[in-house]
Amino acid sequence: MLELSPGQGLVQIGELLLALVLSACIGLERGLRNKSAGLRTHTLVGVGAALFMLVSKYGFQHAPGHVSFDPSRVAAQIVSGIGFIGGGLIFVRRDAVRGLTTAAVVWVTAAVGMAAGGGLWLLAVAVTGAHFAVVYGLSALTRRLPLERFRPAGLARLRLVYRDGRGALRRVLVECTQRGFAVLEVNVERERLPDDSDRGRDERHDRGEGSGRRGEGNAVVTLVLEGPGSVPDLTAILSELPDVVGVTVGSDHGDDSE
Template identity: 80%
Template structure:
């Protein structure tokens, strides 16, 4: 028969429910932004942290011995350390872009919300959850509203071009980018050859390319651009340049790089 000793009543169930609701709200926001950790991850982190706090408060009352000493704060410290492993798994580096920092921090805050709910501090848990939404929405809007300068980092975009090699397309592309207020911080060029080149070796293709009147195939370049110019206007102009085969754009960083 289940012993409904102190620590297993409606109060504790309410604290777990509060942790579930608050952490789910945080996770929903992350999920709507298509982050690597979403609704389920944040909900489980918050509820798990709350349960750990409840176990540390009530789970050892039946341990016999008058000389046995307990320190519930040790469990809280171990929760913080354990969440660090989850957060570390969400952070990754791709070339010069660091992603996942904000999501890792939100997972850490979600654990703190669950700890506060499980520790009997519902006002603090609700206040921190509200603070989370204030930070991710309010500060993002404020950052976009600030004038350029040391308070705002230029937007970063990755532009991938496929162009016909050897006809000056890359030079014209760089001129268009700089002329429209962008700084080219990285250029990575990769040669591509036409399908009928598959049976030729590298030296044979080089010799063929050096012959008058022979085409050089396509090349692919990835440009990392920084600036506040209009990316749609830039891509529209680039796509109309002679010898440009294709243009795709992706963000070099997002709000998780903060």
């Protein structure tokens, strides 16, 4: 009869199952929010971390007595390895950092799996509950707090899409300066995305019914602003200007982007 080595009993299987359930709960929350790392990624990270912990506890019991080893070194390597996965989830898109929260959640999931594999089931459950308290509770609390009132003057980054050739950018700059903002940087990119009126002018031009301005379309401008004014109020005003298609905000305060 095959004899199992120590560390391969029902207790260890239960610890792996606990890591699977807890990490799957965390991954389900990420998946429902359509994040880059979802249910499968977080579940595999949690179970893998738990298995590494079990290996570090029981996998070296048959090593020769003259060989010295430190089980905690495996745990340290788990932390280093998860850093590579988290780094792959963070990316920069149009000067905005994305994926920071998801990378942090993967790191926490690995810690939950390590706690479950180490037999610290109460800590694993508590940290899983803390994760949901943070992502749901703190997000709701942040939306209720008037943070803009207490936030010091700093940089704000606005990205606007407007119809090119109609003076929209000039009106945007005037509104920014009138509301207490200094324009530090202006970066304009033109997109050849003609709207219906542009296509109508092209058709009339092809029929010889008018000269029209061919090639007119949308343009994208990125503004870096500094000042004590209210960025939400400015965004609301700019979005109502004629020929402004859309306005998005990317703050340079280092907010926690998911």
